[in-house]
Amino acid sequence: MGKKITIExxxxxxxxxxxxxxxxxxxxxxxxxLHIVEFRGFERFVQGRPYWEAPVLVxxxxxxCPVSHHLAxxxxxxxxxxxxxxxxxxxxADKMRRLMHYGQIFQSHALHFFHLCSPDILFGVDGDPxxxxxxxxxxxxxxxAVQGVLMRKYGQEIIAATAxxxxxxxxxxxxxxxxxxxxxxxxxxxxxxxxxxxxTADQMVDWSETxxxxxxxYHRKNKDFIDxxxxxxxxxxxIVREDGALDLYHGVIRAVDAEGNRLIDxxxxxxxxxxxxxxxxxxxxxxxxxxxxxxPEKGWYRVGPLARLNVCDFIDTPSAQRxxxxxxxxxxxxxxxxxxxYHWARLIEILHAAEKMRELLQDPDLQGEDLVVQGRRQPxxxxxxxxxxxxxxxxxxxxxxxxxxxxxxxxxxxxxNEPMNAAVNGAAVSHIQGQPEITExxxxxxxxxxxxxDPCLSCATHAVGKMPLEVSLVDRQGNTIAVKQSxxxx
Amino acid sequence: MSEVLVYGYGNPGxxxxxxxxxxxxxxxxxxxxxxxxxxxxxxxxxxxxxxxxYDIVVFADASTNEIEGFRFSVxxxxxxxxxxxxxxxxxxxxxxxxxxxxxxxxxxxxxIRGYAWGMAEGLSPEATDNLSLATSFLSPLIQNPxxxxxxxxxxxxx
Numbered sequence: 001m002g003k004k005i006t007i008e009x010x011x012x013x014x015x016x017x018x019x020x021x022x023x024x025x026x027x028x029x030x031x032x033x034l035h036i037v038e039f040r041g042f043e044r045f046v047q048g049r050p051y052w053e054a055p056v057l058v059x060x061x062x063x064x065c066p067v068s069h070h071l072a073x074x075x076x077x078x079x080x081x082x083x084x085x086x087x088x089x090x091x092x093a094d095k096m097r098r099l100m101h102y103g104q105i106f107q108s109h110a111l112h113f114f115h116l117c118s119p120d121i122l123f124g125v126d127g128d129p130x131x132x133x134x135x136x137x138x139x140x141x142x143x144x145a146v147q148g149v150l151m152r153k154y155g156q157e158i159i160a161a162t163a164x165x166x167x168x169x170x171x172x173x174x175x176x177x178x179x180x181x182x183x184x185x186x187x188x189x190x191x192x193x194x195x196x197x198x199x200t201a202d203q204m205v206d207w208s209e210t211x212x213x214x215x216x217x218y219h220r221k222n223k224d225f226i227d228x229x230x231x232x233x234x235x236x237x238x239i240v241r242e243d244g245a246l247d248l249y250h251g252v253i254r255a256v257d258a259e260g261n262r263l264i265d266x267x268x269x270x271x272x273x274x275x276x277x278x279x280x281x282x283x284x285x286x287x288x289x290x291x292x293x294x295x296p297e298k299g300w301y302r303v304g305p306l307a308r309l310n311v312c313d314f315i316d317t318p319s320a321q322r323x324x325x326x327x328x329x330x331x332x333x334x335x336x337x338x339x340x341x342y343h344w345a346r347l348i349e350i351l352h353a354a355e356k357m358r359e360l361l362q363d364p365d366l367q368g369e370d371l372v373v374q375g376r377r378q379p380x381x382x383x384x385x386x387x388x389x390x391x392x393x394x395x396x397x398x399x400x401x402x403x404x405x406x407x408x409x410x411x412x413x414x415x416x417n418e419p420m421n422a423a424v425n426g427a428a429v430s431h432i433q434g435q436p437e438i439t440e441x442x443x444x445x446x447x448x449x450x451x452x453x454d455p456c457l458s459c460a461t462h463a464v465g466k467m468p469l470e471v472s473l474v475d476r477q478g479n480t481i482a483v484k485q486s487x488x489x490x
Numbered sequence: 491m492s493e494v495l496v497y498g499y500g501n502p503g504x505x506x507x508x509x510x511x512x513x514x515x516x517x518x519x520x521x522x523x524x525x526x527x528x529x530x531x532x533x534x535x536x537x538x539x540x541x542x543x544y545d546i547v548v549f550a551d552a553s554t555n556e557i558e559g560f561r562f563s564v565x566x567x568x569x570x571x572x573x574x575x576x577x578x579x580x581x582x583x584x585x586x587x588x589x590x591x592x593x594x595x596x597x598x599x600x601x602i603r604g605y606a607w608g609m610a611e612g613l614s615p616e617a618t619d620n621l622s623l624a625t626s627f628l629s630p631l632i633q634n635p636x637x638x639x640x641x642x643x644x645x646x647x648x
Contacts, residue, residue, distance in 0.1 A: 042609060045609045057503075059503060060501065060503030060504060060609050064532065066531065111534065111535060114535065115535060115578070133582070134535065134586060135567075135568075135582060135585040135586055135589055138586055138589035139589050142589065142590060145586070145589070145590055148535060149535045149536050149538060149586075149590065150536075150539075152534065153536040153539065156536060166529070166530050167502065167530065167531060168502065168503065
């Protein structure tokens with residue numbers, strides 16, 4: 001009798017995941033699918049609202065990455081108010097937004113590593129669930145955990161200072177920013193937040209290098225797992241600065257294939273809808289983006305840290321550039337298709353973000369007074385940003401009464417839909433296929449594959465009694481034979 | 491006198507999901523002595539550091555559980571396996587606080603029942619009533635913050 005494994009949500013309002021793994025009579029994996037209940041109601045909700053509300057409204061989308069939505073929407077609205085893109089803003093506005101964004105990248109990546117990645121690599125994919133968690137890390141590697149907490153706090157404080165507040169920030173406004181960084185705020189970030197000598201820009205760079213070395217040491221000792229787990233070739237897409245540098249805030253769209261050949265050659269992101277299409281599959285609510293020219297079968301791509309380091313030519317901060325060179329040399333300059341190397345790439349980006357924050361904090365432009373520009377009003381605008389999890393598109397059309405008439409979002413997790421399905425299947429084949437008994441560790445392997453991509457499933461709401469993910473094994477007759485739920489219990 | 495932190499969390503852009511934040515605001519407005527207030531979208535790792543600096547902590551969150559208005563419980567340290575970023579359960583924050591900072595605040599969870607979760611600001615009428623009940627319940631406790639009184643007020647065992 002064939003079997004099916006399902007990992008599914010129970011109660012979350014939206015933004016939950018479900019994995020179903022179908023097994024044949026001899027426990028051969030016949031099909032693996034990651035279902036994510038994508039909430040697209042926002043695109044209808046925002047219609048009829050004044051365009052200038054968008055950068056604040058979009059933070060309702062997600063309580064986890066509101067800064068990314070805030071900035072992507074603001075960039076789109078910049079175009080609508082005639083401020084243009086990139087150099088269109090004042091230097092103070094551009095650099096304040098960049099500081100906000102790098103704070104977001106820094107805290108998000110740090111949390112992902114300490115909260116989600118480190119338990120798996122410290123205790124093993126099949127380690128005891130009682131200790132394979134962030135509290136277990138704290139017990140066994142206290143110094144690492146303390147650093148993780150403070151790195152996260154530093155990034156959060158950067159966001160609060162640039163966005164104005166922690167919840168529903170208002171920092172980015174159409175055509176610019178509504179505040180600069182005061183001397184007092186700057187000095188706190190450089191010399192120690194709240195007088196804490198550990199919460200400095202220099203310390204964040206040092207700790208970023210430490211955690212990167214920690215991962216590289218683990219990699220040296222566990223090459224088979226890190227290199228081989230859920231590894232597969234793919235195309236990669238991100239924005240890059242016009243000179244090819246890694247740029248998480250602004251740039252042109254570039255995509256490369258598995259051999260490194262350019263598929264999309266530095267296209268203005270206002271034209272994103274001429275190069276990217278969104279496919280649908282009857283078994284998933286979430287769309288499947290692809291490069292239009294290649295079609296849905298061959299045109300899918302990865303986004304996020306791994307893709308960004310595969311796509312860019314260099315990094316413009318010295319320590320991250322050194323690490324980037326080592327990263328690229330590992331695959332002899334070819335694009336890297338190893339899912340677990342997302343963690344490596346993410347840690348290089350943490351270092352880059354720390355260096356960027358330090359660089360920006362020392363820049364007197366952050367104390368400038370020229371905050372907003374406007375120009376000739378436009379009927380449409382597209383904003384793109386490299387969010388922690390990957391490329392995020394916001395597109396708005398507005399009418400003559402300044403009301404939004406159309407909104408289209410392609411979020412990072414949607415861009416990674418096809419590769420996450422491929423990773424789930426790879427993990428199922430390597431850890432579940434042919435096994436006489438399905439263990440918690442085997443089921444966790446499937447989650448490890450998804451976690452590498454850091455999908456944002458628990459978006460938008462948080463309330464007691466929610467559960468983000470469930471994995472199920474299902475037999476050939478459709479009977480569920482094993483279930484693993486990832487709980488958020490009280 | 492005990493130092494108290496009231497920490498509300500949730501997304502106020504999703505109707506009743508903002509109940510925790512609204513309760514924190516209500517407490518802030520009343521300006522109790524020795525009571526600090528904080529709020530955020532989610533609980534997370536750095537909150538272990540925040541709560542380590544207090545004697546008594548009250549987390550306030552919206553709840554989809556079918557409870558009568560609100561309920562108040564002790565938060566026990568836990569070690570959850572999280573699937574995805576970036577939220578921690580209250581018990582995990584407490585567990586992390588114990589491990590990292592050797593601090594042992596008494597932590598409670600005030601769950602307030604919500605009913606509507608759409609993309610809009612503002613609470614549903616039923617949730618507004620529950621917020622009022624929860625605020626009335628919590629106010630006398632934090633006005634005279636003694637652990638024994640908090641323990642006696644627990645409405646459900648954890």
